[in-house]
Amino acid sequence: MSTLLKQAHKDQLSKWITPSTRHKFTLLYKINLDGCNAQTFHSYCDYKGPTVTVLYNTDNSVYGGYTAASWNSNGGFITDDQAFLFKLEYNGKAQPVKFPIHTDGNNAIYGQDNYGPTFGRGHDLKCFWETVNKTGTYFTLNGETNVGNTYNMKGQDKNSVMNGHLNVLELEVYSVEEYNLLVKPWVENVDWSRKFEKQIKDNVASYKPLSGLDLQQARILLVGQVGAGKSSYFNTINSIFRGHISGQANAGSAEHSLTTSYRMYEIHDGYASRTFNFRLCDTRGLEEDQGLNDQDVGYILDGHVPDRYNFNPAIPLSPDAEGFVKTPAFSDKIHCVAFVIDASTIDVIPEKVWERIKAMQPRMNYKGIPQVVLLTKIDRICEDISDDVSKVFFSPAMKECVDKIALMMGLPRSHVLPVKNYENEIGLNQNVTILSLLSLRRILNFVDDFLFNKVDEISAGKMQAVKISD
Numbered sequence: 001m002s003t004l005l006k007q008a009h010k011d012q013l014s015k016w017i018t019p020s021t022r023h024k025f026t027l028l029y030k031i032n033l034d035g036c037n038a039q040t041f042h043s044y045c046d047y048k049g050p051t052v053t054v055l056y057n058t059d060n061s062v063y064g065g066y067t068a069a070s071w072n073s074n075g076g077f078i079t080d081d082q083a084f085l086f087k088l089e090y091n092g093k094a095q096p097v098k099f100p101i102h103t104d105g106n107n108a109i110y111g112q113d114n115y116g117p118t119f120g121r122g123h124d125l126k127c128f129w130e131t132v133n134k135t136g137t138y139f140t141l142n143g144e145t146n147v148g149n150t151y152n153m154k155g156q157d158k159n160s161v162m163n164g165h166l167n168v169l170e171l172e173v174y175s176v177e178e179y180n181l182l183v184k185p186w187v188e189n190v191d192w193s194r195k196f197e198k199q200i201k202d203n204v205a206s207y208k209p210l211s212g213l214d215l216q217q218a219r220i221l222l223v224g225q226v227g228a229g230k231s232s233y234f235n236t237i238n239s240i241f242r243g244h245i246s247g248q249a250n251a252g253s254a255e256h257s258l259t260t261s262y263r264m265y266e267i268h269d270g271y272a273s274r275t276f277n278f279r280l281c282d283t284r285g286l287e288e289d290q291g292l293n294d295q296d297v298g299y300i301l302d303g304h305v306p307d308r309y310n311f312n313p314a315i316p317l318s319p320d321a322e323g324f325v326k327t328p329a330f331s332d333k334i335h336c337v338a339f340v341i342d343a344s345t346i347d348v349i350p351e352k353v354w355e356r357i358k359a360m361q362p363r364m365n366y367k368g369i370p371q372v373v374l375l376t377k378i379d380r381i382c383e384d385i386s387d388d389v390s391k392v393f394f395s396p397a398m399k400e401c402v403d404k405i406a407l408m409m410g411l412p413r414s415h416v417l418p419v420k421n422y423e424n425e426i427g428l429n430q431n432v433t434i435l436s437l438l439s440l441r442r443i444l445n446f447v448d449d450f451l452f453n454k455v456d457e458i459s460a461g462k463m464q465a466v467k468i469s470d
């Protein structure tokens with residue numbers, strides 16, 4: 001489940017709240033996740049400072065209200081001369097309009113335990129009260145839309161903002177905080193120059209796995225939730241070396257995983273036949289009730305799964321499957337795992353998907369396989385990064401996200417690698433390229449750590465053998 005507030009919405013709201021100031025939006029409450037219940041809303045949103053409530057209706061209109069005051073459940077009106085109602089989209093088209101509160105700021109919001117978010121006396125926008133159950137794909141909210149009482153609607157009415165109804169697909173409440181970019185980056189020594197881009201590109205292109213292990217190509221496994229950006233990561237790296245945007249792997253949005261077969265992608269040096277000494281192994285996405293499971297991952301880690309193996313949710317992978325590699329060599333195995341996690345959805349990843357991710361880790365730990373997190377879609381969590389990817393290590397929102405994921409995954413922060421995949425671009429961008437290659441170079445360093453350990457293990461084994469034969 002993802003959050004619906006787009007970066008363009010955040011930028012617009014940010015301008016309305018305080019122009020020329022950056023704001024961070026943190027999801028507090030979401031009816032599809034938490035249930036549409038007034039007490040639940042208050043338990044998540046009371047005393048949280050400024051918040052924005054956003055409704056997404058069945059006609060693709062997006063609207064809501066902002067208040068700089070905290071919600072409470074005391075049963076009275078709250079004054080706030082900064083509050084406003086707004087519309088962002090109407091029938092799927094951007095139509096941003098701010099509806100400010102009348103000057104005294106009285107009756108801005110109403111805080112009562114059995115009322116959901118409620119704006120204005122009368123009420124201009126009372127989203128719901130008590131509990132509303134979902135009917136089919138949407139919620140028929142039981143609130144009121146008597147707009148124009150407390151907020152200046154600038155000639156608009158409930159039809160031109162809310163399509164005259166309260167049938168919503170989603171309602172989200174975000175806390176809003178001002179923030180500034182950090183003065184000092186939290187990752188240092190990253191140079192965003194053309195020279196550095198070339199250097200790191202050469203570095204990755206000339207990567208060779210440690211000798212003595214009969215390994216030509218290191219295998220990096222991409223695993224993660226449906227739509228996290230696994231295939232897009234391969235496309236991004238592939239594009240960089242192709243010299244233009246490429247969509248070799250099928251990427252996009254779908255209810256279930258778009259990638260259905262296991263692919264061990266090679267990267268070519270431009271259009272030459274030479275391929276690099278690593279492969280990116282793309283998998284089917286994890287879902288609550290289907291998709292890759294712990295046992296499939298075990299087979300992949302051990303090198304049993306052939307390229308292009310088609311995952312069938314109805315038939316679990318077994319040694320009887322066609323092409324199953326019965327006696328895999330070390331070169332068939334996985335040498336580093338990259339958990340691909342969408343930075344913009346970390347607060348709404350379903351519990352079951354987390355459980356699936358976490359369940360894979362003990363197996364990897366036991367085998368000593370290094371794990372990293374590729375934190376994708378970072379352009380969606382911070383407006384500065386969306387404008388300019390080189391701001392990534394100056395962004396407090398990004399740092400907080402990295403810290404959170406590191407904690408959730410039980411990995412050091414240095415294993416969490418932010419990336420912005422190529423997705424809507426039509427040409428390569430130096431900063432996007434540098435950040436992607438930084439992540440890949442880190443991964444290859446982790447592969448080397450694993451290989452060094454393997455070599456140590458082999459020589460320790462030989463020593464042991466010599467001792468025994470002595």
Ligand SMILES: Nc1nc2c(ncn2[C@@H]2O[C@H](COP(=O)(O)OP(=O)(O)OP(=O)(O)O)[C@@H](O)[C@H]2O)c(=O)[nH]1
Binds near residue numbers: 258
């Ligand atoms: N804004 C943004 N969108 C991204 C990024 N990475 C991927 N996307 C988009 O996210 C959607 C899903 O990406 P995919 O690469 O298909 O995700 P996947 O993990 O391979 O998904 P499945 O194969 O379905 O499990 C696509 O529409 C991508 O364009 C990113 O860094 N930023």
Ligand SMILES: [Mg+2]
Binds near residue numbers: 232250251259283
């Ligand atoms: Mg995919």
